[in-house]
Amino acid sequence: MLFSFIHYLEFEKRASPHTVLAYQKDLEQFQLFCKDSFGLEDISEAAYGEIRAWIVDLVEQGLGNSSVNRKIATLRSFYKFLLRSGTIKKDPTFKIRVLKTPKKLPEFVQEEAIEKILDEFVYTQDFEGQRDKMVMEFLYLTGVRLSELLNLKWKDLDLYTSEVKVLGKRKKQRIIPITNGLKKNIISYQKVFEETFSVVDQNDYFIVRINREQAYPMKIYRIVRKYLDLFAQTSKRSPHLLRHTFATHLLNKGADLNAVKDLLGHASLAATQVYTHNSMEKLKAVFEQAHPKA
Structure with a gap:
């Protein structure tokens, strides 16, 4: 399903190559975490607990809240895709909340x-x-x-x-x-x-x-x-x-x-x-x- 999702991003959503690569890396990273931590080979079978554990692990590694939120957004897009295609019946990211980030004004040159x-x-x-x-x-x-x-x-x-x-x-x-x-x-x-x-x-x-x-x-x-x-x-x-x-x-x-x-x-x-x-x-x-x- 990972391949199908990437294909969807490229040819239906027409996402930029940079975006596609970022999504792919995020999902591959989550896939590796699920396999190492839970013995789960197929991330389409992941539940709220596995996703929550990954988020905690990312935070403990020192990853910034904005970067963690981007990975959450990747998972949300992926599971919504699976939900629409009928692969899953329930979105495991439904209860996931993004982390708070300080609002920063965009810098500009004087x-x-x-x-x-x-x-x-x-x-x-x-x-x-x-x-x-x-x-x-x-x-x-x-x-x-x-x-x-x-x-x-x-x-x-x-x-x-x-x-x-x-x-x-x-x-x-x-x-x-x-x-x-x-x-x-x-x-x-x-x-x-x-x-x-x-x-x-x-x-x-x-x-x-x-x-x-x-x-x-x-x-x-x-x-x-x-x-x-x-x-x-x-x-x-x-x-x-x-x-x-x-x-x-x-x-x-x-x-x-x-x-x-x-x-x-x-x-x-x-x-x-x-x-x-x-x-x-x-x-x-x-x-x-x-x-x-x-």
């Missing part, structure tokens, strides 16, 4: 640091320098996810209409507008791309390595970390941090929440509302500084 990274820092004029600059600009000015940037091709960019077509989670497509400044820099990047690799093929990936092959996730992580280390005062240094920054800066400037939701490709408004907390903190600070009775 505007002054972004200006230094994008406007003041001098990138090298060779392909890799200009590509790095484009990575930083594109992540911040469009708010795309890492996977969306990696899979972007030149044909997805329409410089005439100043739009970019992005394929997001569950193969959901959305259109993001391109600012005039970003459009100008894309044209400059295209020129360097052509000087390095000859004429741009529309099926070429937008962000590539020096061998013209598609960039990989760790490559983008290294690029982002390299430049954030120079100016940002945040504890995190990831591509997703620039997505957080994109959303926070828009809301700080008064952007409509629903519009930001659509730009980010969120399925629900609740996922976008987390960024309003940062905006509210800024409003509170302004109020306390400016109001005579604060």
Whole structure:
């Protein structure tokens, strides 16, 4: 049944490869625990007790509550799948409760640091320098996810209409507008791309390595970390941090929440509302500084 569930995630739910792999690892880990601790070979036969024991074991190993909750979510999805398919008659995760986790506001890069990274820092004029600059600009000015940037091709960019077509989670497509400044820099990047690799093929990936092959996730992580280390005062240094920054800066400037939701490709408004907390903190600070009775 494990194979059937993974197949369901890949081809019916259209989950990302990263998600599929994470679910598979979680289930294999639970399967090993059940076998070693209870002699249970088939996890479809696991009950509340086995699942509860695994959660306790994970906590005792020092795994964080958020990570444990993700594994609980994996089990819930798996047993709901088995329930729908008629393999089991009762969901053993029904009484399982998630662990409490402290709510953390998403970090973001201050505007002054972004200006230094994008406007003041001098990138090298060779392909890799200009590509790095484009990575930083594109992540911040469009708010795309890492996977969306990696899979972007030149044909997805329409410089005439100043739009970019992005394929997001569950193969959901959305259109993001391109600012005039970003459009100008894309044209400059295209020129360097052509000087390095000859004429741009529309099926070429937008962000590539020096061998013209598609960039990989760790490559983008290294690029982002390299430049954030120079100016940002945040504890995190990831591509997703620039997505957080994109959303926070828009809301700080008064952007409509629903519009930001659509730009980010969120399925629900609740996922976008987390960024309003940062905006509210800024409003509170302004109020306390400016109001005579604060």
